Amino acid sequence: MSVNHLDSETDSASIGGDGEVLRSLESGRVFDQARAEAAVRELLIAVGEDPEREGLLDTPARVARAYREMFAGLYTDPDSVLDKTFDEGHQELVLVRDIPMYSTCEHHLVSFHGVAHVGYIPGRTGRVTGLSKLARVVDLYAKRPQVQERLTSQIADALVRKLDPVGVIVVVEAEHLCMAMRGIRKPGASTTTSAVRGLLQSNSASRAEALDLILRR
Numbered sequence: 001m002s003v004n005h006l007d008s009e010t011d012s013a014s015i016g017g018d019g020e021v022l023r024s025l026e027s028g029r030v031f032d033q034a035r036a037e038a039a040v041r042e043l044l045i046a047v048g049e050d051p052e053r054e055g056l057l058d059t060p061a062r063v064a065r066a067y068r069e070m071f072a073g074l075y076t077d078p079d080s081v082l083d084k085t086f087d088e089g090h091q092e093l094v095l096v097r098d099i100p101m102y103s104t105c106e107h108h109l110v111s112f113h114g115v116a117h118v119g120y121i122p123g124r125t126g127r128v129t130g131l132s133k134l135a136r137v138v139d140l141y142a143k144r145p146q147v148q149e150r151l152t153s154q155i156a157d158a159l160v161r162k163l164d165p166v167g168v169i170v171v172v173e174a175e176h177l178c179m180a181m182r183g184i185r186k187p188g189a190s191t192t193t194s195a196v197r198g199l200l201q202s203n204s205a206s207r208a209e210a211l212d213l214i215l216r217r
């Protein structure tokens with residue numbers, strides 16, 4: 001798995017708690033622990049809290065570390081988890097259902113979470129990838145500031161790029177805390193998004209069969 005390390009001119013403020021230095025693959029910017037801590041401290045002051053009170057003393061550092069973990073998919077190329085494939089000669093649907101998924105809504109920076117279902121029909125050669133790798137791709141794309149539609153298509157497009165499959169289907173079902181704990185306040189409302197590619201997009205019977213397997217309870 002390729003992790004983006006910094007070069008020698010790195011500022012020490014940019015180094016995370018365990019000394020590992022990470023650079024965003026999209027923006028080229030580094031994760032900056034000191035800056036994240038200062039921002040959380042500022043936010044606490046801005047909402048009327050006292051960052052010096054005992055319970056909040058370690059909070060800025062803790063929240064910064066938590067964000068680093070929640071956005072781990074910014075620093076690692078999710079596609080790289082699909083580098084390893086093996087020949088099974090299997091040319092029909094492979095589907096992993098109910099992969100637990102936690103992501104962060106980029107509008108409100110609160111969680112949206114649920115499950116992802118990832119399926120593909122291997123290419124003509126029948127090369128497949130390890131089942132856990134499908135869950136790893138979900139995990140890494142989810143660990144970014146996201147919207148559910150983009151998350152769903154990014155997972156599907158990664159499979160297309162890396163596995164050269166005949167078809168791909170990804171369905172994500174999630175509850176958005178920004179709709180549950182604030183704003184419109186509709187806990188329990190569930191959003192389903194899908195992305196289909198190749199045969200599973202062009203052939204309605206194949207798509208219906210895959211969807212039936214995915215949504216069967």
Ligand SMILES: Nc1nc2c(ncn2[C@@H]2O[C@H](COP(=O)(O)OP(=O)(O)OP(=O)(O)O)[C@@H](O)[C@H]2O)c(=O)[nH]1
Pocket residue numbers: 105106107146147148149176178179183184
């Ligand atoms: N399409 C889509 N919308 C999302 C997602 N996550 C959050 N949203 C929506 O993003 C929108 C942001 O709307 P704004 O009007 O800019 O923000 P807001 O005033 O906080 O909106 P409310 O949530 O309606 O109070 C809201 O309607 C959210 O429900 C997502 O993954 N996909």
Ligand SMILES: [Zn+2]
Pocket residue numbers: 105106107108109110176178179
């Ligand atoms: Zn939101």
